[in-house]
Amino acid sequence: MRSRIRRSDDFARIFELSADESSALKHAEDHLPVAITPYYASLMSRTDPEHPLRRAHLPREAEFVVSEGEHQDPLGEEKHQAAPGITHRYPDRVLFLITNQCPVYCRYCMRSRLVGKMDKEHLIPMSQWEASLKYIREHDEIREVLLSGGEPLLLGDERLAWLLKELDTIPHVEIIRFSTKMLAAMPQRVTPQFLRALKTNKPIWMALHLLHPLEITPEFSKAAEKLIRAGIVLTTQTPLLKGVNDDAEVMKELMTLCIRNRIRPYYIFQCDPIHGSAYLRPPIEKGLEIIEALQGSISGHAVPHYVVDVEGVGKMTLAPQRYSYSENGYHYFTNYKGETARYYDPDSPAPYAVQGTKLHKQEKRN
Numbered sequence: 001m002r003s004r005i006r007r008s009d010d011f012a013r014i015f016e017l018s019a020d021e022s023s024a025l026k027h028a029e030d031h032l033p034v035a036i037t038p039y040y041a042s043l044m045s046r047t048d049p050e051h052p053l054r055r056a057h058l059p060r061e062a063e064f065v066v067s068e069g070e071h072q073d074p075l076g077e078e079k080h081q082a083a084p085g086i087t088h089r090y091p092d093r094v095l096f097l098i099t100n101q102c103p104v105y106c107r108y109c110m111r112s113r114l115v116g117k118m119d120k121e122h123l124i125p126m127s128q129w130e131a132s133l134k135y136i137r138e139h140d141e142i143r144e145v146l147l148s149g150g151e152p153l154l155l156g157d158e159r160l161a162w163l164l165k166e167l168d169t170i171p172h173v174e175i176i177r178f179s180t181k182m183l184a185a186m187p188q189r190v191t192p193q194f195l196r197a198l199k200t201n202k203p204i205w206m207a208l209h210l211l212h213p214l215e216i217t218p219e220f221s222k223a224a225e226k227l228i229r230a231g232i233v234l235t236t237q238t239p240l241l242k243g244v245n246d247d248a249e250v251m252k253e254l255m256t257l258c259i260r261n262r263i264r265p266y267y268i269f270q271c272d273p274i275h276g277s278a279y280l281r282p283p284i285e286k287g288l289e290i291i292e293a294l295q296g297s298i299s300g301h302a303v304p305h306y307v308v309d310v311e312g313v314g315k316m317t318l319a320p321q322r323y324s325y326s327e328n329g330y331h332y333f334t335n336y337k338g339e340t341a342r343y344y345d346p347d348s349p350a351p352y353a354v355q356g357t358k359l360h361k362q363e364k365r366n
Ligand SMILES: *Cc1c(COP(=O)(O)O)cnc(C)c1O
Pocket: 087, 088, 089, 090, 093, 094, 095, 146, 315
């Protein structure tokens, strides 16, 4: 962590920077700090600014352009804050922000309003934690606590162990979930002491923030294996980013590498409309196209949900439309290869009477 590349002259020493990157590095700190671990930098191209991991983590001028529909807090997390550090948006689970620092800073971070503020790095005061824990203790409908941040695994081992013990004493909390970039950006975090700190009576699930097959290195796989042997369940969450991973072949490779490492793909997220993210945000259509390409062509275990998180309504799962129309008791379906077949079920009304479906039916008749 201490050896992270942070200063623009260090970037200039390590990378052949483009003019765009170079000028953006000079004032990026005002928006979102820049930091990259030496290990993660070693996965990037020194010469190519369009290298996927470089695009996602080195700033460029487009990041300072605010486009229509973009917000500082696109999911309205502040508005839905139930207690300090706690967002309670779904009935049985809460989001608990426990740090505001990260091993690397992602240019598309939807919490850029909170993370990496230099003066208060690491410093979420104990009083805030106590207030968050109090809320969880007092709400017995909470079955799952999602520890996030910033990077939750940046907590020291002792503090992490303390927090897990506290959660262990709350009977209604059944599951702990971490959302973490650590395994991709700094798999060296998984030390024997760290694994000891994670020992708790509750099941721990970890959603790994993964972008690209380049991140699935031998170091990554070893760290993942240690976590799995310690009884932790690993899943993924992958933001869909233009020029990084908005490509069916890249996603196919990433997801199949995950299942080979016993990691269950969970979410592909449509990139949240944070300020300055337009250059990284692909159209929703792209996400659907990728799911379409994954379905059927690779193991169902390797196909994540494609999700658009929408302020006010939450995560919306989108999938290619398989249902075509219904007629005379038959329901018509089209699979990933475009083959159509019908299923007889006269008692059901057409389950998806949507505009697109009707159009589809008309096309058929023509
Ligand atoms: C994403 C999210 C969750 C978890 O949702 P799942 O569908 O269980 O993955 C919980 N709380 C908040 C505020 C979230 O944004």
